[in-house]
Amino acid sequence: GAGVSQSPRYKVAKRGQDVALRCDPISGHVSLFWYQQALGQGPEFLTYFQNEAQLDKSGLPSDRFFAERPEGSVSTLKIQRTQQEDSAVYLCASSSDRRSYEQYFGPGTRLTVT
């Protein structure tokens, strides 16, 4: 089926605005991951879901970051009161139960905070 999709692909926000980033994983994939990739850096883990349960949110940089996956499929990463340091590409990945070591990535959402 279709791969992982993310929307919007690009988002410009003024400092202080709230943003919501969406991830549609591959159908049937149990696990969903969010990563943050700053310019010129490698991705960094933010949070992980298994179905609707958020099992690890240790990578979220502050309480302004919030993620949910209420029905175990689509996930939303919300950033409140955006700051310039939040500017990055936000990558979503999903994996199946059988091949949990293999993550499939979406194209990312490039967030620019001005």
Added chain:
Amino acid sequence: AQTVTQSQPEMSVQEAETVTLSCTYDTSENNYYLFWYKQPPSRQMILVIRQEAYKQQNATENRFSVNFQKAAKSFSLKISDSQLGDTAMYFCAFMKHAGNNRKLIWGLGTSLAVNP
């Protein structure tokens, strides 16, 4: 905590030649996975090759192969017969084998340019 180090920020190679990208890592785990991912300018991250730490045999995928040295905690990627489409950022990544959370720990990446 696990760390992944890629010491070559940029590399270049002539088309059809061979290039090796380096990666070292640190972990106290005995079982784990190592990966090389490719991120072309379009930014979609693509899995290139995977190595399971308990396997002694080095993984190969067509023109891509790894040199996995577990004792030295080294995991280099060799690209043979380089093609223009290999131009991309290459990331080395680590994943624990045990437990439910299969989060990836990433290096900073190596930017590879294949020149015609």
